[in-house]
Amino acid sequence: MATGGASPGWRGFLPREAFDTLLRALEAAGYECIGPRVEDGAILYRGLSAGSDLPQGVEEAQAPGHYRLQHTDTPRCFAWAVGPQAIKPHLFTPREALWETERDADGRLTFRPVEPGPRPLAIIGVRACDLAALALQDQHFLRAGNADPYYAHRREGLFLVAVNCTHPAATCFCVSTGDGPQAGDDCDLALDELDEGYAVRAASSKGETIVQQLPLQALTEAQQAQIGREREAARSAQQRTMPAGNLRDHLFNAWEHPRWAQVAERCLSCGNCTSVCPTCFCHQQVDVPTLDGGNATHYREWDSCFTQNHSYIHGITLRPDTRSRYRQWLTHKLGSWHDQYGRSGCVGCGRCITWCPVGIDITEEVSALLAEAGK
Amino acid sequence: MNASIQVPWQAEVVSRVQETPSVFTLGLRLDDPAAPAPYRFAPGQFNMLYLYGVGEVPISVVSDPEHDDEIQHTVRAVGRVTHGLAALHPGDQLGLRGPFGRGWPLEAAVGRDLLLVTGGLGCAPVVSVINYAMQRRERFGRLGIVQGVKHMDDLIWRERYEAWAGQPDTQVQLAADVAGSGWNWHVGLVTDLFDRLGMPLDQALVMLCGPEPMMIAAIRRLLELGVEAESVWLSMERNMQCAVGLCGHCQYGKDFLCRQGPVFNYPDIRDRLGVKGF
Ligand SMILES: Cc1cc2nc3c(=O)[nH]c(=O)nc-3n(C[C@H](O)[C@H](O)[C@H](O)COP(=O)(O)OP(=O)(O)OC[C@H]3O[C@@H](n4cnc5c(N)ncnc54)[C@H](O)[C@@H]3O)c2cc1C
Ligand code: SF4
Numbered sequence A: 001m002a003t004g005g006a007s008p009g010w011r012g013f014l015p016r017e018a019f020d021t022l023l024r025a026l027e028a029a030g031y032e033c034i035g036p037r038v039e040d041g042a043i044l045y046r047g048l049s050a051g052s053d054l055p056q057g058v059e060e061a062q063a064p065g066h067y068r069l070q071h072t073d074t075p076r077c078f079a080w081a082v083g084p085q086a087i088k089p090h091l092f093t094p095r096e097a098l099w100e101t102e103r104d105a106d107g108r109l110t111f112r113p114v115e116p117g118p119r120p121l122a123i124i125g126v127r128a129c130d131l132a133a134l135a136l137q138d139q140h141f142l143r144a145g146n147a148d149p150y151y152a153h154r155r156e157g158l159f160l161v162a163v164n165c166t167h168p169a170a171t172c173f174c175v176s177t178g179d180g181p182q183a184g185d186d187c188d189l190a191l192d193e194l195d196e197g198y199a200v201r202a203a204s205s206k207g208e209t210i211v212q213q214l215p216l217q218a219l220t221e222a223q224q225a226q227i228g229r230e231r232e233a234a235r236s237a238q239q240r241t242m243p244a245g246n247l248r249d250h251l252f253n254a255w256e257h258p259r260w261a262q263v264a265e266r267c268l269s270c271g272n273c274t275s276v277c278p279t280c281f282c283h284q285q286v287d288v289p290t291l292d293g294g295n296a297t298h299y300r301e302w303d304s305c306f307t308q309n310h311s312y313i314h315g316i317t318l319r320p321d322t323r324s325r326y327r328q329w330l331t332h333k334l335g336s337w338h339d340q341y342g343r344s345g346c347v348g349c350g351r352c353i354t355w356c357p358v359g360i361d362i363t364e365e366v367s368a369l370l371a372e373a374g375k
Numbered sequence B: 001m002n003a004s005i006q007v008p009w010q011a012e013v014v015s016r017v018q019e020t021p022s023v024f025t026l027g028l029r030l031d032d033p034a035a036p037a038p039y040r041f042a043p044g045q046f047n048m049l050y051l052y053g054v055g056e057v058p059i060s061v062v063s064d065p066e067h068d069d070e071i072q073h074t075v076r077a078v079g080r081v082t083h084g085l086a087a088l089h090p091g092d093q094l095g096l097r098g099p100f101g102r103g104w105p106l107e108a109a110v111g112r113d114l115l116l117v118t119g120g121l122g123c124a125p126v127v128s129v130i131n132y133a134m135q136r137r138e139r140f141g142r143l144g145i146v147q148g149v150k151h152m153d154d155l156i157w158r159e160r161y162e163a164w165a166g167q168p169d170t171q172v173q174l175a176a177d178v179a180g181s182g183w184n185w186h187v188g189l190v191t192d193l194f195d196r197l198g199m200p201l202d203q204a205l206v207m208l209c210g211p212e213p214m215m216i217a218a219i220r221r222l223l224e225l226g227v228e229a230e231s232v233w234l235s236m237e238r239n240m241q242c243a244v245g246l247c248g249h250c251q252y253g254k255d256f257l258c259r260q261g262p263v264f265n266y267p268d269i270r271d272r273l274g275v276k277g278f
C-alpha cells in the first residue's frame, strides 16, 4: 500500500475487481452505501451492494430536453456525467416529516419532532458540480445559529466518494462556473477512473481511515499521465458556457426585457428545472391528519417558484404568469443568490437544460438577456 | 435533535373577542413546558399559529410586549386556516411558534414624533405600535395616526381611534373611499390626510402597513411633505411556510421577509417596492 503525507495526492490504485473492498470498508464503518444504478432508463443513486451494481459500459447522450442511456463496450462505470438527481434528495428529502401532533379526547395537543432516519449514508460517485451544490445547500440549511436539524442530522453522517468527470455531457458547463469537472477537497475520497480501475485520493481524515483498508497498488506514471490527459479533455470538451462574474445587476436591469415573454411562450411552468437543480431549496409545508382524527403529521415537500401557490397571498398570486415565474427562477439563481450566499446558485450541471421538456437552455437565455441588456 | 424553532408549542385560547363579522382577536397562553417563560417579542414581529390538521399561518402579535400573560393576535378570516382559527373558543388549543422577523424600530423612535399609517384591512402590525406608544406616551413626541379604508364598514376599532383622537398631542385622521351616513371623517384617499393632520412631518418617524399600492402612494406624498426616506418603515407580506428562512416563499429580491423583514426601512427596498413580480 502506498503511503503519503497529509497533502492531497493519489494514494494508489484500486483495481476494478477490488472495488467491493471499498463498499465493505464503508459498511464496516457503519455506512449505508448508495451510488449510481440504472433505473427507469436513467442513472439514479440507489442502494449499492457490489461493484457489479454500477452502470458499467453505460454512456449517456444529453441535449436540451433529451436524455438517453446507451450501452457501449467500455469497462468503465462512470462514463457519464450526471443523472437527474445526486446528493440533494438524500439530505433535503423530497418529503420530510417535521413533527407530529397528537390530539387527545379533550382536544389537547402534544407536539413531537420526528427524528430523521438513523443510518449514515455514503454516497459513491458524486461529481464536482454536486459538491459545489452541496456547499450551497449547506450554506442555506446550516446557517450559523439556525441550522435545520433534519438536514444537519443527515449531513453530519455523510461520507462522500467523488469520481472526477471524464465524460461531460453536451449540456455541462461547470468549467465556466468554476465548479468542475474535477473534485476538490469537499469530499472524503476522490477517484479518477481508468479502464482497469481507480486512482484514489483521500480528502479528509474520514477518507484516510477508509483508504488505509483498501488493497491499493502503486499508481504508474503512465496511469498518472493518462488521468492528466483525460482531465484536460473533460475540460475542453464542454460546449456551453455561463458568462462569468456576478450577473445580478445585468439581470435585474433586464427586468422588463422582451426575452422573458419569449421564453414564457415555450416554458410550461412545470417546475422540472427547480426539482432537478441541485441548489434549489424551496419547499412548502402540509399537515396531514390521520383518518381517526387523533394524529396529524406535518411535512415539508419540495416546491417550486413555478407553482401558483409559491407567490400566493390571500386572493392574489404575485407571480401570476410564466413570464414572472421564469424571471424569478433566473434572477434568484443567478442574481439574488450572490447577495444571499456570496456566489451564483448555478454550478453548471446542465440538468435544467436536459430535463426541461421543451429544451429551454439557461445559458442561451442568459446570453440573450445580457446581449440586449448591453453587457 | 433540537427542532424547537420548527415545532410549535401548545397554546391555549384564553380570550376571544369578535371585532367585526370577519375579524376576531385571540388571546393565547403558552401551555408548553418547553416554551420560553417569559415569552418575549417586539411589536411588528409575528408568530406562526397552527390549527390542528390544517396548517400554519403567520400572524402579528398585537398585545403589549411587557404583558406576556396573554399573547394577542387579531385575525381576519379569509381562508382555510384563518376560518378555522375563527371557530376556536377559550379552552381550545392550538400550536404557536415564534416570534419571528424584525419588528419596528422602537428604540430609534424614542424622543421623535411618530406617524402611524395603516390602510385597507392590514392594520394589526401598526395597531400594536399605537398601543405600545399609548402605554409609553412620555417616550415619544407628537403622535399622528392615519387610517384609510375602502368602505367605512371596513374600519375596525373606530371607537379606539376616536378615543385616541382625544389624547394630548395626538392627531387622528381617518378616510374611507366610500362612506354613507354616520361617517364624520374624510371621504377620499389616505394620501389626502397628511395635510389635515396639523402636525409638522419633516422630523417624524413613519411606520406603515397595508396594501402595497396604498403604502407606495402614501410614501410618495410623505416624501413631498419633507419626510426623510430613512425615517420611513413599512411592514410587508409574502407567502410564508417556515418563518425560519428555509422554505424560500417569502423571498423579496435578495431578502427573506421572515428574516430581514417583515418590517423594512424604505430605502432598503425602494428598488423593488411596487415592481410587479417581486
Ligand atoms: C408577517 C405577516 C404578518 C401577518 N399578520 C397578520 C395579522 O396580524 N392578522 C391577519 O389577519 N393576517 C395577518 N397576515 C396575513 C395572514 O397570514 C393570511 O391572511 C393567512 O396566511 C391566510 O391563511 P388562510 O389559510 O386562512 O388563507 P388561504 O387563502 O386559504 O391561504 C392558503 C395558504 O396560503 C398562505 N397565505 C395566504 N395568504 C397569506 C399571507 N397574506 N401571508 C402569508 N401567507 C399567506 C398560507 O400558507 C395559507 O395557509 C400576516 C401575514 C404576514 C406575512
Ligand atoms: S441552474 Fe441548471 S445548470 Fe445551474 S445548477 Fe441548477 S440545474 Fe444545474
Ligand code: SF4
Pocket (backbone or CB within 6 Å): A274, A279, A280, A281, A282, A303, A304, A305, A306, A328, A329, A330, A332, A333, B248, B251
Ligand atoms: S425561488 Fe425558484 S430558483 Fe429560487 S430556490 Fe426557490 S425554486 Fe429555486
Ligand code: FES
Pocket (backbone or CB within 6 Å): B239, B240, B241, B242, B243, B244, B245, B246, B247, B248, B249, B250, B251, B256, B257, B258, B259
Ligand atoms: S417563510 Fe420560509 S423562508 Fe421565509
